[in-house]
Amino acid sequence: MPNDRLRDGLLKRGLTPAALAEELGVDPKTVERWITQDRTPYPRYRHAIAALLREGESYLWPSALPAERAAQVSQSEIVHVYPRRGAVPQELWQRLLDGASRHIGILVYAGLFLPEQNPRWVATLRAKAEAGAQVELLFGDPEGQHVAQRGEDEGIGSAIASKVLNTLAFYKDLRGLDTVGIYYHDTILYNSIYRFDEELLVNTHLYGTPAAYAPVLHLRRLGGGELFDNYVSSFNRTISQARAVWPED
Structure with missing residues (x-):
């Protein structure tokens, strides 16, 4: 299942997967997998993407944080x-x-x-x-x-x-x-x-x-x-x- 929230966030900011890959210093294919296969990025990339798109990590990747940790952050x-x-x-x-x-x-x-x-x-x-x-x-x-x-x-x-x-x-x-x-x-x-x-x-x-x-x-x-x-x-x-x-x- 694709990550439509991440795809939509990029579109709203006028960013392509290649531009995001360059910003993060990763392979463009990695970003494509984050979008098309809903792969979850490492925490350092999640933080950077959330800040860049001005969205919450829990919105972009609802299952990335354990429930207990999400409650603490909240x-x-x-x-x-x-x-x-x-x-x-x-x-x-x-x-x-x-x-x-x-x-x-x-x-x-x-x-x-x-x-x-x-x-x-x-x-x-x-x-x-x-x-x-x-x-x-x-x-x-x-x-x-x-x-x-x-x-x-x-x-x-x-x-x-x-x-x-x-x-x-x-x-x-x-x-x-x-x-x-x-x-x-x-x-x-x-x-x-x-x-x-x-x-x-x-x-x-x-x-x-x-x-x-x-x-x-x-x-x-x-x-x-x-x-x-x-x-x-x-x-x-x-x-x-x-x-x-x-x-x-």
């Missing part, structure tokens, strides 16, 4: 745990955004607190997008069943739907930018996810509790870890079912 991906979102330092949000250059992703129901509390937030996002970063913003569909259900669970009725529309008013300056996608989703949101390149803030959701009072995990991707990649996969599955807020753009 634990090391946890930078910090905050007991509630309000305990996350305000400067951390801006530092993570300032440091991102490739991929910024936000998956929330409303997330009004970000542009409301930080006047630089949207302007920084625009500057990142204009510099080439891919920006993906997913908001709960104000007419969807899950936003309505979340409002009922929290006892605030239609307030969340109104917050979504208020939030979008802040982001209207990002409309029309080629590297920005702004979407509605209608999914059960188990976590709010904020991605800044290889770091994540994951705001867990607790039944009947506003997100501001639920714990937040700060994660940093490590080769061989699983936590970061699992949350990114969840983000990607959600965006695959989303629809554009402004289809005309």
Whole structure:
């Protein structure tokens, strides 16, 4: 069985098997076997390839690490745990955004607190997008069943739907930018996810509790870890079912 994840990673980075072989100092036929026969490279090559493709080792070679070792690496991906979102330092949000250059992703129901509390937030996002970063913003569909259900669970009725529309008013300056996608989703949101390149803030959701009072995990991707990649996969599955807020753009 071929390693389609490795093949896809090379295509995304515009690399040929021969170019990868030259980069690693190995025979091109060896790289071909890694792809076509799903041979597992030695650890030093796995580390180098994962760094070059900006993918996790556990994603490219799921069976390469023993389960116990993968669990240990995943634990090391946890930078910090905050007991509630309000305990996350305000400067951390801006530092993570300032440091991102490739991929910024936000998956929330409303997330009004970000542009409301930080006047630089949207302007920084625009500057990142204009510099080439891919920006993906997913908001709960104000007419969807899950936003309505979340409002009922929290006892605030239609307030969340109104917050979504208020939030979008802040982001209207990002409309029309080629590297920005702004979407509605209608999914059960188990976590709010904020991605800044290889770091994540994951705001867990607790039944009947506003997100501001639920714990937040700060994660940093490590080769061989699983936590970061699992949350990114969840983000990607959600965006695959989303629809554009402004289809005309």
